[in-house]
Amino acid sequence: MSGGVSNSAQQVAAGRAHAPHTSMFFRMLMRAAVLRRGRAASALFAMVVAAAVTTAMMNLYVDVQAKLRREFRNYGANIVVVSKDGNSLPADALARIESVLGGKGVVAPFALLVARTGDGQPIVVVGTDFDRVKQLDRWWSVSSWPASSHQALVGVRALPVVSPKNGPFDLEFQGHTIHLTAAGTVRTGAAEDSRVYLSLVDFVAWSGVQLSTIEVAATGSPEEISAIMQQIGGAIPKAEVRPVRQIMEGEARVLGKTRATLLAAAGLIILTAALCVLSTLMGWVFDRRRDFAIMKALGASDRLLNGFFAAEAAALGATGALIGFVIGIGIAAWIGRVNFHAPVVPRFSVLPFVLAGSIAVTLLSAIVPIALLRRVQPAVILRGE
């Protein structure tokens, strides 16, 4: 008799285990979330925060380099194109370099010569394009940029030499004289301070000397920049293309250190967030040992129980990761705007990593307590011992 009862109970249990009611499974998942919404919400909250912080850090880590590189382009040119052996560059050199760059950088032309001032002193005169220089050499402290032809930009140290009385002045080169007025002064603390700058049109019309140097500030990674240098060399075979090592090496060093710091910080933050989720979720699952015991007492198989808790954890992980991803993108964009005055572009390639990581952490934090509970008799748990 008793054997029959246990027999039929086993049959029922086996039947249930082998033909799980899908609707029941989902109902249990839903009810677990709704009935214990306080605990479920706190677990979800921890998951969301962890996913958000992780997303933000991963987004920043990828984007900060590009942002800082742009910051470094304020240092000016990182590539210099000069003519070989004193020849001048071809007339369309500037256009050729611009087509290589495709908008990813700033280019400025320079032509140099030594002229004589009114009282016969030698001075370096440079012909250039002021609009381009304004973008390339942002550190130039200029009182007022020349606006029309025959206006010059005079270095602060050159000014007393060329125009002691602050009036118009003449410069002479190989018998040709040009009459100029100083539109303003330039101060850089370097060689520019002792030079006179003219527009390239005035310069060529006066002296006939063609441009000899083109400075290029190209944005991109070191590999991209060396590719650009090769392409420029191919486009203008007569020119010598040189990297400005001073700027490139300093940039690489500072960027490398910043990246390493960021990586260390991201690692620490992600670890903390993961551990936070782990402890909250383990507490949550452990707390539901009575549910576990009842299900087991009613005949649920180990497989079903594992599946149930794993599905619950995975659902929580996925939901938390999705919400956290959106918030994290927001945080990254906010940091970008506050600190770099440009939004960080959301990177959806980060999503799979965040999703997989979140689900892995939640599964881990569900499996550990279940493995502990499985060894305990349901009766012991139900009696609250």
Add this chain to the structure above:
Amino acid sequence: MFLRIVYESFRRQKRRKLLAGAAITLGVTVATAMIAVATDIGDKINRELRTIGANLLVTPQEDTLDVEIGGVNLKPPTDGAFLNESDLPKIKGTFWHNNITAFAPMLPVNVALQRDGQTQQVTLLGTYFSKRVVFGKEEFKTGVRTTHPWWKVSGAWPEDSSRDVLVGERLATRLSLHAGDEVALSGRTLRVSGILSTGSSEDGEVVAPLGLAQEILGKPGAVRRVYVSALTKPEDALGRRDPKSMSGPVYDRWYCSPYPQSIAFQLQEAIPHSHAEQIRQVAQNEGAVLTRIEGLIFLITLAALFASALAVSAAMATAIFERRAEVGLMKALGAGKLAVASVFFAEATLLALIGGMVGFVAGGLLARQIGRSIFDSQITIPPVLFPVILAIAVMVTFAGSAAAIRKAVGLDPVFALRGEL
């Protein structure tokens, strides 16, 4: 009785206390390490930015214009004024001498180079490579190896007291010179110790110890200009103001802040007849980069603090939630809300203090490790941070426990004991 409850709680629930304590320790460790890194990152990045080159230039006050094209200086070498080499150690006597990482004097001289029966005019640049300079009791090494770290030499750097020279890469290729060869320069035969590559005008020049250049020029002690590399603070509205227009206290504040302008001003005071100016390309941009990186690390530190606060809170909430039955028992025996709450708060404080102390030490070690592996220099935590970190740990633990304690205090003992909540 109160103390006994707390004591027994720690003695009997070692595992749980260890778990909560571990969470607090981890949180404080991360927070301490990040705060230490954030407070020091400005200085560290500033030092890295110095690899872009000197940010200040000292020239003689009465100098004539430089006439330089493509690295060839057309100014007659004896023309214009000079600085005195013996004044240079005084740079280390200025108010901000600790911020001055290095300086390098330069003296360009036009020389005749004979090679294969041909003579050509080249520029010889005299400088310090890594020279020992003494000021007062202080002894330090300075020169282009620190101020111009992108200069690369294949072969060996010359000794500052030697008569060896470096030959620029382009010049060496043109003359097919190699390290170890000898060159005839203005009637002297000198040994080439290495080939120099800089990516700029020095590639077409000869670089020699300063003493040799002075001897060739025939002006002992002469220096044309000095590059100074200094750790500066990003310039702000005060930094840009003209010191002449400032009143006493404002002037003092300006003078005692390491702005590029105020350090230039002090260099001018230290070296007679000199004019010091910031090299704007380096000095201006360095401030911008520094501000960005500091801001970034600051915001990330906030995120780290937030994450660790959350970890601590979560651990405390779980720890308290698991002890509902205990609360029920205490209340059933007649304990008031205050008594129950104070037991939990006392436990939380104790945990926070222990976790805070261990975490502070661990965080310090972690910061030091980060400093050593990333920046090759120590990140030290100011001891002032200790009470601050401890206070933060206690506050975060309290805040994290507060919600859980409030819930525990409000429990009905009957339900709590039957485990129905």
